[in-house]
Amino acid sequence: xxxxxxxxxxxxxxxxxxxxxxxxxxxxxxxxxxxxxxxxxxxxxxxxxxxxxxxxxxxxxxxxxxxxxxxxxxxxxxxxxxxxxxxxxxxxxxxxxxxxxxxxxxxxxxxxxxxxxxxxxxxxxxxxxxxxxxxxxxxxxxxxxxxxxxxxxxxxxxxxxxxxxxxxxxxxxxxxxxxxxxxxxxxxxxxxxxxxxxxxxxxxxxxxxxxxxxxxxxxxxxxxxxxxxxxxxxxxxxxxxxxxxx
Numbered sequence: 001x002x003x004x005x006x007x008x009x010x011x012x013x014x015x016x017x018x019x020x021x022x023x024x025x026x027x028x029x030x031x032x033x034x035x036x037x038x039x040x041x042x043x044x045x046x047x048x049x050x051x052x053x054x055x056x057x058x059x060x061x062x063x064x065x066x067x068x069x070x071x072x073x074x075x076x077x078x079x080x081x082x083x084x085x086x087x088x089x090x091x092x093x094x095x096x097x098x099x100x101x102x103x104x105x106x107x108x109x110x111x112x113x114x115x116x117x118x119x120x121x122x123x124x125x126x127x128x129x130x131x132x133x134x135x136x137x138x139x140x141x142x143x144x145x146x147x148x149x150x151x152x153x154x155x156x157x158x159x160x161x162x163x164x165x166x167x168x169x170x171x172x173x174x175x176x177x178x179x180x181x182x183x184x185x186x187x188x189x190x191x192x193x194x195x196x197x198x199x200x201x202x203x204x205x206x207x208x209x210x211x212x213x214x215x216x217x218x219x220x221x222x223x224x225x226x227x228x229x230x231x232x233x234x235x236x237x238x239x240x241x242x243x244x245x246x
Contacts, residue, residue, distance in 0.1 A: 002094055004115060005087075006038045009079040009100065012050075013051075021058075030101075030102065034106065035062070037108060038097075041108040042112075043115060047084075049067055049082065052071070067083040077205065084187075095181060095182070097114055100178060100179065104226070105240050116219050123216075125216045126180065127180050127218055127219075145163070145164070145174060147159045154220040161202070162204075163203075177224060190212075190214070193209075196212070197211070
């Protein structure tokens with residue numbers, strides 16, 4: 001790891017919350033809050049990969065960097081790879097952290113923690129998890145679970161991701177957080193792969209990497225950041241961020 005970069009994919013179209021990246025939170029668009037959190041992590045430059053000029057303008061208005069990408073990408077991974085190639089064609093940045101554009105409450109330490117597994121050269125992709133403490137989350141198909149093998153304190157090797165309650169039997173379950181740190185070569189390989197059978201079945205993109213033999217390791221963190229998908233989520237984000245305003 002020599003020169004990480006943070007990429008934030010942002011898509012204007014959203015069926016449940018139209019115009020989501022530009023939704024106002026205390027006088028600023030949500031995407032600006034995410035960009036600021038990513039900057040505060042201090043791991044490298046932050047670049048927003050946007051599908052609309054309005055998002056690019058919002059980031060540039062606060063002094064940030066943004067790239068306008070194609071509007072027809074099927075995933076955030078495809079979007080950030082296009083932006084990365086445009087912003088850094090020389091390949092200077094060898095690690096790419098993908099922070100979703102709808103996580104305005106993401107903590108800086110979580111972004112930093114995503115890098116830790118990449119200290120092992122055998123790891124292709126790193127991600128995050130939180131131990132599940134609420135019983136309803138164990139059976140909720142919207143809560144993605146990780147089947148993982150412990151490596152050391154707070155670190156695991158991912159064996160599978162599922163919407164089901166896995167693994168079976170006594171012991172902890174882990175809630176996956178969809179924030180990834182890729183080696184650049186791993187990201188390039190990943191976006192060139194076709195969707196895999198288990199990915200289609202579970203509707204989980206990260207299974208494509210596992211089915212292709214790529215190694216994903218996991219850092220354990222303390223809390224799940226709020227993902228904003230609905231008007232109710234947006235109100236929760238406003239309330240949470242109001243508590244942290246100076």
